[in-house]
Amino acid sequence: MxxxxxxxxxxxxxxxxxxxxVRRDPVSLRLPLVMPIIFMLLFGYxxxxxxxxxxxxxxxxxxxQDSRDYVEKFIVSDYFTVxxxxxxxxxxxxxxxxxxxxAGLVIPSDFSIKLKTGKSPKTQLIIDGTDPxxxxxxxxxxIIISExxxxxxxxTSLKMLGVSAAALPSTEINVRVWYNPGLESRKFTIPALVGxxxxxxxxxxxxxxxxxxxxxxxxxxLIVTPVRPVELILGKLVPYIIIGCVSFLFALSLCVFWFSxxxxxxxxxxxxxxxxxxxxxxxxxxxxxxxxxxxxxxxMSMVLVILPSILLSGFIFPREAMPAAINFLGYLIPLTYFLxxxxxxxxxxxxxxxxxxxxFALCIFTFVILSISVLRFKKSLD
Amino acid sequence: MPxxxxxxIETEGLTKKFADFTAVDGVCLxxxxxxxxxxxxxxxxxxxxTIRMLCCVLTPTSGKGTVMGxxxxxxxEGIKQNLGYMSQRFSLYEDLTVEENLDFYxxxxxxxxxxxxxxxxxxxxxxxxxxxxxxxxxxxxxGWKQRLALGCxxxxxxxxxxxxxxxxxxxxxxxxxxxxxIHSLSKQGITILxxxxxxxxxxxxxxxSFIFDGKIINTASPEDIIKSEGAKNLEDIFIKYVExxxxxxxxxxxxxVKFLNExxxx
Numbered sequence: 314m315x316x317x318x319x320x321x322x323x324x325x326x327x328x329x330x331x332x333x334x335v336r337r338d339p340v341s342l343r344l345p346l347v348m349p350i351i352f353m354l355l356f357g358y359x360x361x362x363x364x365x366x367x368x369x370x371x372x373x374x375x376x377x378q379d380s381r382d383y384v385e386k387f388i389v390s391d392y393f394t395v396x397x398x399x400x401x402x403x404x405x406x407x408x409x410x411x412x413x414x415x416a417g418l419v420i421p422s423d424f425s426i427k428l429k430t431g432k433s434p435k436t437q438l439i440i441d442g443t444d445p446x447x448x449x450x451x452x453x454x455x456i457i458i459s460e461x462x463x464x465x466x467x468x469t470s471l472k473m474l475g476v477s478a479a480a481l482p483s484t485e486i487n488v489r490v491w492y493n494p495g496l497e498s499r500k501f502t503i504p505a506l507v508g509x510x511x512x513x514x515x516x517x518x519x520x521x522x523x524x525x526x527x528x529x530x531x532x533x534x535l536i537v538t539p540v541r542p543v544e545l546i547l548g549k550l551v552p553y554i555i556i557g558c559v560s561f562l563f564a565l566s567l568c569v570f571w572f573s574x575x576x577x578x579x580x581x582x583x584x585x586x587x588x589x590x591x592x593x594x595x596x597x598x599x600x601x602x603x604x605x606x607x608x609x610x611x612x613m614s615m616v617l618v619i620l621p622s623i624l625l626s627g628f629i630f631p632r633e634a635m636p637a638a639i640n641f642l643g644y645l646i647p648l649t650y651f652l653x654x655x656x657x658x659x660x661x662x663x664x665x666x667x668x669x670x671x672x673f674a675l676c677i678f679t680f681v682i683l684s685i686s687v688l689r690f691k692k693s694l695d
Numbered sequence: 696m697p698x699x700x701x702x703x704i705e706t707e708g709l710t711k712k713f714a715d716f717t718a719v720d721g722v723c724l725x726x727x728x729x730x731x732x733x734x735x736x737x738x739x740x741x742x743x744x745t746i747r748m749l750c751c752v753l754t755p756t757s758g759k760g761t762v763m764g765x766x767x768x769x770x771x772e773g774i775k776q777n778l779g780y781m782s783q784r785f786s787l788y789e790d791l792t793v794e795e796n797l798d799f800y801x802x803x804x805x806x807x808x809x810x811x812x813x814x815x816x817x818x819x820x821x822x823x824x825x826x827x828x829x830x831x832x833x834x835x836x837x838g839w840k841q842r843l844a845l846g847c848x849x850x851x852x853x854x855x856x857x858x859x860x861x862x863x864x865x866x867x868x869x870x871x872x873x874x875x876x877i878h879s880l881s882k883q884g885i886t887i888l889x890x891x892x893x894x895x896x897x898x899x900x901x902x903x904s905f906i907f908d909g910k911i912i913n914t915a916s917p918e919d920i921i922k923s924e925g926a927k928n929l930e931d932i933f934i935k936y937v938e939x940x941x942x943x944x945x946x947x948x949x950x951x952v953k954f955l956n957e958x959x960x961x
Contacts (some may be wrong), residue, residue: 326802330791337790534786534847537750538803539776692771693752 327548345560353567360502364450370397370414375424392454415441504659507564515557519598520611536692557591577662590651596682603689622648703886708758718744720909733900741909742890779853783860785844789833804851818846838869858889894930
């Protein structure tokens with residue numbers, strides 16, 4: 314008579330049964346492989362904060378070599394693509410109103426004359442501010458391009474007067490960008506995307522694990538057997554841990570080989586912590602499974618987990634910019650910690666020493682969530 | 696089960712309330728070891744609730760119960776280890792084969808591989824499932840599923856078998872095959888508690904108990920009940936009890952029901 318609190322035979326039976334069921338269910342086998350591909354390709358390109366090729370309309374009233382040089386500087390910057398040249402303010406307004414152009418560059422008719430007579434002409438850059446990100450890029454790059462143009466112009470003028478620009482004192486700031494010198498947003502988003510996709514797949518896999526038994530009423534038979542909640546819940550997790558880890562490797566290879574975001578840090582450390590995160594997310598799904606009565610409820614609970622994790626984890630929006638209360642909510646989401654970890658290892662190449670807090674938090678989350686799941690799953694119909 | 700015990704199940708004032716509704720109201724049962732005991736009553740009379748308390752998956756609101764000498768509140772896991780249960784929904788894993796279902800429950804009851812293989816062979820023969828070992832449970836027809844569910848409930852050689860409407864939705868031939876198995880199990884000394892709506896099945900029980908509105912009305916052998924009420928069979932007694940308690944007349948024959956319907960259609 315076996316009445317022990319954890320019986321290895323019962324545990325193995327659950328694992329074996331789950332493996333058979335997963336094997337016979339084409340969806341749970343394909344989902345973890347197909348979803349990373351679809352999501353990575355889709356979101357990998359969509360989630361970018363880099364703005365270039367801003368559609369621009371030029372209203373050049375000067376029509377001189379100088380004004381054409383000035384416009385040329387905007388074009389070669391790659392930030393602006395001049396799609397339209399117009400001859401009236403009305404045409405320009407129309408293009409911006411209709412959204413065909415996001416920026417309008419106005420050059421006054423006295424542009425060249427003023428330059429030649431030693432005065433400063435005033436050009437105008439009109440920006441569609443609907444999307445602040447695009448607008449900010451247009452504004453900053455517009456200012457820089459224009460300043461560069463005037464500096465070059467000044468230097469040439471000085472040289473003509475026989476004065477070398479280098480003879481005049483000036484300060485120079487030496488800016489160095491670490492970790493992501495090219496400021497490529499994909500280096501920031503792609504590793505995070507690996508984390509997000511991983512979370513979504515694994516939560517989804519286990520969220521239905523117990524719900525399926527409830528819906529098919531097999532749970533009724535299970536609870537009259539001597540099986541213990543901890544055996545059932547851990548046993549059900551095992552096959553999904555393997556699937557989740559395979560899925561992680563898959564998403565990570567896409568990150569490295571398709572998006573060419575190389576891993577700066579220790580690959581082994583990343584894999585170990587990735588597997589920890591898989592385990593943690595699977596527990597979240599399992600917790601959902603203990604209180605959802607049917608698949609619909611499980612689906613809705615999943616949205617409750619997934620949506621905040623996209624918005625509050627720092628996946629897209631920097632958490633530093635959030636009000637304290639919202640920032641705090643981010644700490645309640647395991648993905649927040651994993652994003653720190655994966656960005657830290659992939660981009661910064663830092664070691665475990667810098668990530669102890671995150672690792673610790675993930676361990677705590679996993680343990681607490683699993684414990685709640687086990688405690689919540691009572692072997693009764695009360 | 697201690698050998699000195701003469702009852703496999705004993706309850707005293709077993710009661711279950713759901714909010715304002717009393718599903719089971721002071722039920723006292725004494726089920727002798729080795730008997731086939733039928734719990735009869737209309738839908739919603741409290742049969743399943745009683746059974747679920749005996750299987751330790753519902754906690755009684757009040758009252759006491761022992762199953763194989765073990766207290767249902769103090770030692771639920773001990774009871775579960777020695778109990779075979781089959782619900783009316785044949786809770787099988789439809790995406791597992793016949794063998795895999797048996798294997799799974801064998802493992803859950805902690806049987807070693809050798810014992811499990813041996814039991815599997817015995818049960819497949821007992822349940823007439825030979826040749827279907829590799830079929831998915833979901834592809835089996837009602838009668839086969841029912842016998843597989845019984846096999847799963849018996850894998851660990853329980854001394855007590857609780858069956859909740861095991862023959863619901865099964866054809867007459869499969870029902871008879873099933874009851875032959877039940878009686879052969881009883882001969883092996885297994886106590887069987889069964890609920891059913893088929894009174895012909897109930898007549899083959901050693902003892903039956905009628906439950907209505909959560910209360911036990913009468914417990915005796917089918918022969919004694921039929922004799923004392925002067926009825927033809929248990930079906931008549933079932934209807935008689937319902938009429939007595941609800942004070943309404945029930946058509947005693949289906950032919951009469953059909954006649955009434957035809958008249959109202961005209």
